[in-house]
Amino acid sequence: MAYIIVNGLKVRKDVEWSNIGLNPVTGCGHWGKTPYCDIWKVCWAEKRAKMNKGRFGYPKPPDHFKPTIHEDKFKVPKHWKKPRVCATCLMADLFSCGMPDEYIKRVIQMAKDNPRHIFMFLTKAPARASRFTFPDNAWVGTTVNTVIDISRIYQLKNVTCGGRFISFEPIKQHLHMSGESLQDIQWVVIGSQTRPTVHPPREWVDDIIDSADKFQVPVLIKSNSNYEPKRFDYPLTIRMVLEGTPFNEIS
Numbered sequence: 295m296a297y298i299i300v301n302g303l304k305v306r307k308d309v310e311w312s313n314i315g316l317n318p319v320t321g322c323g324h325w326g327k328t329p330y331c332d333i334w335k336v337c338w339a340e341k342r343a344k345m346n347k348g349r350f351g352y353p354k355p356p357d358h359f360k361p362t363i364h365e366d367k368f369k370v371p372k373h374w375k376k377p378r379v380c381a382t383c384l385m386a387d388l389f390s391c392g393m394p395d396e397y398i399k400r401v402i403q404m405a406k407d408n409p410r411h412i413f414m415f416l417t418k419a420p421a422r423a424s425r426f427t428f429p430d431n432a433w434v435g436t437t438v439n440t441v442i443d444i445s446r447i448y449q450l451k452n453v454t455c456g457g458r459f460i461s462f463e464p465i466k467q468h469l470h471m472s473g474e475s476l477q478d479i480q481w482v483v484i485g486s487q488t489r490p491t492v493h494p495p496r497e498w499v500d501d502i503i504d505s506a507d508k509f510q511v512p513v514l515i516k517s518n519s520n521y522e523p524k525r526f527d528y529p530l531t532i533r534m535v536l537e538g539t540p541f542n543e544i545s
C-alpha cells in the first residue's frame with residue numbers, strides 16, 4: 295500500500311482519510327442495479343474483485359462481487375500495534391440492498407471489539423446504515439457526486455455514530471450547496487476524478503467549501519485535486535489517532 299504525508303500525517307495515498315484498509319466483507323447488492331448506483335458500470339471495487347476472482351476468498355465470476363464474508367479478516371485489528379484509522383469494507387458497499395444484516399452486525403461488532411482504532415465506513419446507502427447502532431469509534435460517510443445524491447446527506451444525518459463525513463469525489467455537477475446541508479456533518483472530503491483525470495470547475499468546489507465553513511466543518515481537499523490553496527483539515531479525533539493516540543484514551 296502506498297502512503298503520502300498530508301499536513302504532517304502519514305496516510306494512504308488513495309484514501310487520504312485513513313492509514314489502513316480492511317475488507318472483512320466484500321461485494322455489493324447494488325452492483326448492476328441502476329438506479330441504486332449510477333456509476334456501477336465503472337465500479338472500482340467490482341473491478342478489483344474481478345481481478346481477485348476465485349482467490350483470497352473472492353467467489354468466481356459471475357458471483358465475484360456478491361456479498362461475501364472473509365472470516366480471517368475479523369481478527370486482524372487485534373494485531374495492529376499502533377492505533378489506526380481504518381477504511382473499512384471499501385471493497386463493498388456494506389449497507390447495500392442484498393447485504394445480509396448478519397454481515398453488517400459482525401463488522402460493527404469488530405469495531406466495538408477494537409476501541410483503540412477508528413473504523414470508517416463509506417456507503418451510498420446511508421438510509422440503511424441509520425438502522426444500525428454504531429460505537430463511538432465508527433464514522434459513517436456517504437458519497438455525493440450529483441445533485442440527486444444530496445438526499446443522502448439528509449439520510450446520513452439519521453445515523454448515530456462517532457462522526458459523519460461526506461466524500462465529494464468526484465463532483466459531477468454543480469451541487470449548489472447552500473442552507474443547512476452540511477450542518478451536523480463532521481468532515482468534508484473533496485477529490486477529483488482519476489483515470490481519466492477530470493477536475494471540477496472552481497466555483498463548484500468553492501460552493502461546497504463555503505457551505506462547510508458556515509458550520510465550521512473541516513475540509514480535506516485531496517492531493518489529486520488541482521484546487522488551490524488546498525485545505526488539509528482533519529477532525530481532532532481522527533488527527534490524534536493518526537498521530538498515534540489510541541481512540542479509547544482520548545477524553
Ligand code: SF4
Nearest residue numbers: 322325331334337387
Ligand atoms: S460498491 Fe459502490 S460503486 Fe460499486 S456497485 Fe456498489 S454502490 Fe455502486
